[in-house]
Amino acid sequence: MPKPTKGPRLGGGPAHERLMLANLAASLFEHKSIKTTETKAKRLRPVAERLVTFAKRGDLASRRRAMQTLRNNKDAAHILFTEIAPLVENREGGYTRITKLGFRKGDNASMVSIELVLEPVTPKVKSSSSSKAAPAAAPVEEPAEAPVDETETVEQSEPVEAETETAAADEVETDAAAKSDDK
Structure with missing residues (x-):
């Protein structure tokens, strides 16, 4: 009521x-x-x-x-x-x-x-919702990483760690420089 x-x-x-x-x-x-x-x-x-x-x-x-x-x-x-x-x-x-x-x-x-509001309206083209939903439903598979050979020597893995440490240090320095520039 x-x-x-x-x-x-x-x-x-x-x-x-x-x-x-x-x-x-x-x-x-x-x-x-x-x-x-x-x-x-x-x-x-x-x-x-x-x-x-x-x-x-x-x-x-x-x-x-x-x-x-x-x-x-x-x-x-x-x-x-x-x-x-x-x-x-x-x-x-x-x-x-x-x-x-x-x-x-x-x-x-x-x-x-x-x-x-008396202006003529242009009708919107209705796109099929199934075409938009199909790509969302099928997740994109990421390529699997290649299996690592366990027989590698320790000497080969150490330089990789050293390279990543220097790269990380460089990133920290650039971030600090960017923050000081912003101020």
Whole structure:
């Protein structure tokens, strides 16, 4: 069962908030862009997105639901279903954009512009996920090290240790020099 949201509402009570959001949505659909406070725009965004989704369906039930939300504003509903819905037909959500404008002079409220995103969307080419998953599933085998002959003499292994010690000492010196250069 839906419960009312807790905390302060726009304009006082929940009925007044619904009325304000219906008027804001109607203005948004008629003018394609409106200037309002940030709080009102954030509350308007899901309402407008849902109404555009109804308009994309286009059936009678969706039209009635939109009319119910818009408080029987026939002009806004007509614009929504005939002009806006065909423009966002290929878009999968994200029908609105909020842009910050600054602060209002009188009460320093954060002002924003909320607008409909009506630019055509370019459909992304869906690559097959199996082709990406196949290389990840088959781990790359590293070449096995050649077996070491145990008959080697101790004299042959000692120079190798000496070479690795000098290489390690050189690395430590270069690291120390690099750290002193960074400071």
